[in-house]
Amino acid sequence: MTFVTKLTLQSGDRAVLDRVVDEIAEFVERKGAEMKGPHPSPPETLRVPQHKRTTGGDSFGSWSYTVYTRTIEIVGHDSVARQVMDRERPAGVHLGVEVERVRQVGSS
Template sequence: MTFVTKLTFQSGDRAVLEDTVGEIKGMLERKGVECKGPHSSSPEKLRVPLSRRLDAGETFDPWTYTVYTRRMEIHGAEHIAREVGHMDFPDSLHVEIEVGRKRPLGYRRN
């Protein structure tokens, strides 16, 4: 069975996101690892309400910001996926790593 490592990157800083994902993609290509992505999702606009005081009442204009997302998959190469998982990422970047197994086509469990 082949291991599949799914990486999800999110950030409000698009330049940092693009640089980091591009750096990882380049590293994977240099090492000859099978990789799918990066795939982009539509930017998500979020609004956060701001109160002037702790009790109910007056509010400020809501704080609005955009979150950008990129997804990648690494097939096989567990040692490379582990290396990516131990990288130091910028503080403005949120990284999620999910590891699963992919069974070969026609695989039957007895």
């Protein structure tokens, strides 16, 4: 049975995110693991209203920021996936992990 580890990396700084993703891709390639991606998602712009008082009423303009997302899948090679997850990342880069068990065709 094979495991697929899906890594979702997000950051508000696209240059830092791309640098981290490139470092992961180089590491996975050096280890000889199979990797799919990185798959970029469209940037998401988030807006947060800012009020002058906690009771509402007057407000400042909304604060907005953009979140960039990249998705990488590591097929098999569980130890390589664990090493990638344990690596240091800049504070502004968030890592989400999903693990999926994939059955081979014809197996029960």
